[in-house]
Amino acid sequence: MIEIDEITKIYQGQRAVDAVSTTIETGTIACIVGTSGSGKTTLLRMINRLVEPTSGEVRLNGEATSAMPPHLLRRRIGYAIQGHGLFPHHTVARNIGAVPRLLGWPKAKIAERVDELLDLFGMEPSQFRARYPAALSGGQQQRVGVARALASRPDLLLMDEPFGALDPIIRARAQEDLRRIQRQLGSTILLVTHDMEEAIRLGDKVCVMDGGKLVQDAAPTRIVADPASRFVAEMVGDAERPLRLLSLIPLSDLLEPGEAPGDPLDEGANLRDALSACLWTGREAVPVSRDGAPVGRVTLEAIRAAALRHGATDDAPVPA
Amino acid sequence: MTAAPDLRARPAGAASAAFSPPGVLFAVLGLASLALPFVTLRANRIVLGEGLAPWAAAPGAFVAFTLAAVVLGLGLGVQRGRPWLRFGGSLLGLAGIVTLLALALPYLLEEAGDLARVSPAAGFWCLALVLMLLMADALSALRPGPWLRLGLLVAVLGALGLVLASGALDRLSIMLEYRGRADAFAQAAWRHVALSIGSLAAAAAIAFPLGIACHRSGRLRRAMVPLLSFVQTIPSLAMFGIMIPLLAWVAATVPGAREVGIAGIGFAPAFLALLLYSLLPVVANTLAGLDAVPPAAREAATGMGMTALQRLRSVELPLALPVMLAGLRIVLVQNIGLAVIAGLIGGGGFGTFVFQGLNQTATDLILLGALPTVVMALSAAIVMDVAVELTAPGGTR
Ligand SMILES: Nc1ncnc2c1ncn2[C@@H]1O[C@H](COP(=O)(O)OP(=O)(O)OP(=O)(O)O)[C@@H](O)[C@H]1O
Ligand SMILES: [Mg+2]
Numbered sequence: 001m002i003e004i005d006e007i008t009k010i011y012q013g014q015r016a017v018d019a020v021s022t023t024i025e026t027g028t029i030a031c032i033v034g035t036s037g038s039g040k041t042t043l044l045r046m047i048n049r050l051v052e053p054t055s056g057e058v059r060l061n062g063e064a065t066s067a068m069p070p071h072l073l074r075r076r077i078g079y080a081i082q083g084h085g086l087f088p089h090h091t092v093a094r095n096i097g098a099v100p101r102l103l104g105w106p107k108a109k110i111a112e113r114v115d116e117l118l119d120l121f122g123m124e125p126s127q128f129r130a131r132y133p134a135a136l137s138g139g140q141q142q143r144v145g146v147a148r149a150l151a152s153r154p155d156l157l158l159m160d161e162p163f164g165a166l167d168p169i170i171r172a173r174a175q176e177d178l179r180r181i182q183r184q185l186g187s188t189i190l191l192v193t194h195d196m197e198e199a200i201r202l203g204d205k206v207c208v209m210d211g212g213k214l215v216q217d218a219a220p221t222r223i224v225a226d227p228a229s230r231f232v233a234e235m236v237g238d239a240e241r242p243l244r245l246l247s248l249i250p251l252s253d254l255l256e257p258g259e260a261p262g263d264p265l266d267e268g269a270n271l272r273d274a275l276s277a278c279l280w281t282g283r284e285a286v287p288v289s290r291d292g293a294p295v296g297r298v299t300l301e302a303i304r305a306a307a308l309r310h311g312a313t314d315d316a317p318v319p320a
Numbered sequence: 321m322t323a324a325p326d327l328r329a330r331p332a333g334a335a336s337a338a339f340s341p342p343g344v345l346f347a348v349l350g351l352a353s354l355a356l357p358f359v360t361l362r363a364n365r366i367v368l369g370e371g372l373a374p375w376a377a378a379p380g381a382f383v384a385f386t387l388a389a390v391v392l393g394l395g396l397g398v399q400r401g402r403p404w405l406r407f408g409g410s411l412l413g414l415a416g417i418v419t420l421l422a423l424a425l426p427y428l429l430e431e432a433g434d435l436a437r438v439s440p441a442a443g444f445w446c447l448a449l450v451l452m453l454l455m456a457d458a459l460s461a462l463r464p465g466p467w468l469r470l471g472l473l474v475a476v477l478g479a480l481g482l483v484l485a486s487g488a489l490d491r492l493s494i495m496l497e498y499r500g501r502a503d504a505f506a507q508a509a510w511r512h513v514a515l516s517i518g519s520l521a522a523a524a525a526i527a528f529p530l531g532i533a534c535h536r537s538g539r540l541r542r543a544m545v546p547l548l549s550f551v552q553t554i555p556s557l558a559m560f561g562i563m564i565p566l567l568a569w570v571a572a573t574v575p576g577a578r579e580v581g582i583a584g585i586g587f588a589p590a591f592l593a594l595l596l597y598s599l600l601p602v603v604a605n606t607l608a609g610l611d612a613v614p615p616a617a618r619e620a621a622t623g624m625g626m627t628a629l630q631r632l633r634s635v636e637l638p639l640a641l642p643v644m645l646a647g648l649r650i651v652l653v654q655n656i657g658l659a660v661i662a663g664l665i666g667g668g669g670f671g672t673f674v675f676q677g678l679n680q681t682a683t684d685l686i687l688l689g690a691l692p693t694v695v696m697a698l699s700a701a702i703v704m705d706v707a708v709e710l711t712a713p714g715g716t717r
Contacts, residue, residue, distance in 0.1 A: 048623060050623055071626065071627050072625065074622070074623060074624060075624070079620070079623040081620045081623060082616075084616070085617055085619060085620030086617070087617050087620070087621070087635055088614065088617065088639065088713075089638050089639055091714070098624055099625065102624065102625055102630070145620075
């Protein structure tokens with residue numbers, strides 16, 4: 001568990017991070033979202049003490065980070081820097097193996113781990129292992145940067161816009177991979193992004209920052225359905241809020257017995273997928289399947305009702 | 321309509337594709353140099369002599385043969401493309417002028433008296449320069465790799481050694497100066513190497529750590545860089561002059577200083593002066609190299625838990641090394657040249673001959689000091705360039 005307690009950073013009289021407090025449970029992903037310059041990177045860097053807080057404290061499992069030698073603290077924490085920060089004079093394999101080498105892993109174990117990570121990120125090890133960063137595309141560099149942060153299987157991962165340079169398709173895949181790896185290893189991740197969509201998709205918790213202040217931290221559904229301020233609502237995107245909301249509700253919630261024409265959707269899909277399937281093909285309902293076998297349907301009527309239900313709680317005016 | 325100017329432009333384009341512009345310039349300059357006196361014949365060592373044109377320097381058939389080689393060499397240099405052929409042209413031309421010089425010696429000295437001297441004149445030097453420029457131009461198009469460049473250097477130095485060892489040029493005036501001083505020459509050569517490379521090593525030992533410290537501390541940097549820049553602006557003669565009273569004082573007051581060889585004149589003051597001149601380039605390049613390390617790589621290194629020393633060793637120094645070595649290259653070439661002035665304060669080295677020659681107005685003696693210095697500086701520059709290239713870490717080349 002990470003406890004961030006009234007942490008503040010003042011640069012030349014400016015509060016880059018202003019009395020931020022929040023708690024991140026072990027084994028969850030917290031996404032920090034905010035506009036450029038809102039203090040996301042500064043907040044992240046105070047956790048591994050690349051930036052020393054002006055005041056306040058960070059505790060890892062109850063232990064204050066200020067009590068540990070910084071370099072030992074940092075070896076426990078994976079850090080994917082904004083814009084990859086790969087070592088240009090080291091091969092991909094050496095870059096990924098950097099932290100394990102610092103920790104004194106045997107060579108064979110490092111090599112094995114490097115190949116495993118390259119595989120995981122869809123980069124053929126035999127092809128990429130010996131390359132230098134200059135010979136990679138921007139997206140590949142970024143994936144190697146993330147792989148490097150994961151290499152020593154740290155309990156805590158700090159990631160600063162790790163998917164910024166990826167195209168939407170690779171980006172979605174990388175997000176899924178990260179989610180899967182995180183579930184498998186039970187690691188705790190603090191991820192900075194300026195993309196609310198990414199935060200909602202990945203985060204167990206979303207922390208919205210504005211001008212150095214934490215303006216709301218809550219589960220994604222809460223952030224979408226009940227934004228704490230005008231700013232958060234804008235971040236979510238007023239016009240897209242209903243769709244965002246639907247994308248957070250799984251089909252299983254509205255499953256009803258019965259049949260429907262056309263291609264079925266998997267039970268794991270969300271209401272937004274079902275809505276767009278209905279609108280696109282002019283159907284009033286879509287069939288739902290589990291492991292390929294039909295289990296029922298979801299109707300347009302039910303989706304509309306669900307949206308209305310959440311929208312109704314939203315009638316209370318959003319605080320300015 | 322618009323095609324017409326294009327068509328007219330084509331012949332000019334074709335012409336410039338067939339000829340290499342610098343090659344044409346070299347050919348014109350080379351041919352013009354043939355009109356200059358090729359050798360000087362003097363009655364004795366210090367009188368002014370008479371310049372002789374190439375065709376007066378040797379029997380007609382020899383002259384025709386060697387000049388044909390020079391003209392052919394320049395001609396090969398004129399064409400574009402095929403840089404190996406241009407390189408061969410420069411070698412052919414150089415072989416031509418050296419052969420003509422060797423043939424001129426017995427021919428001219430036969431009738432002249434025992435004291436007579438023959439030395440290369442403006443025509444020879446101009447041709448040598450033009451042909452070497454042609455060689456450099458051809459090589460730059462060839463882009464030889466570092467090892468090939470090193471090999472070429474060894475080959476050229478070897479060829480020079482062979483020509484000198486063959487005895488064909490033994491009666492050349494400068495070689496006569498050498499013969500009387502073979503021992504002193506060897507001693508001067510070692511002293512010159514000791515002065516320039518020794519001061520370089522000492523400068524590296526001081527300036528690398530100093531540069532790293534300046535990079536760490538802005539205050540130290542703001543104090544040191546102007547100070548070293550000031551040292552650099554002291555004129556070299558003045559610097560060597562200042563060292564004399566300074567070290568004489570040290571020798572007189574510090575116990576034991578005299579015993580380790582410190583004195584107002586000689587090796588110590590020359591070494592110290594060269595060392596002081598070396599500091600700024602090495603410190604400045606160390607700073608530039610470290611400044612150029614990508615901040616993101618530096619931050620990633622810290623962020624993953626490297627200590628300051630680990631980061632320096634495995635990230636910052638490897639990335640900065642080529643620029644740091646480029647600083648050493650500047651210093652080495654600069655010191656080889658400056659070490660000549662050490663001759664003035666009894667520091668030894670090739671400068672000894674230069675200043676003796678100046679005193680006696682004996683041009684050949686001056687050249688005996690100056691030419692080896694030039695060869696040494698050029699060789700050092702090439703060797704250091706190769707080293708800089710070979711140390712560029714993979715992925716940044
Ligand atoms: N070393 C520093 N010195 C002075 N001011 C700084 C420093 N680092 C950051 N700041 C300021 O602190 C504020 C927050 O910066 P930070 O890098 O945390 O923003 P960010 O939210 O990560 O932005 P982005 O999305 O553009 O990366 C900015 O106004 C920035 O100018
Ligand atoms: Mg940032």
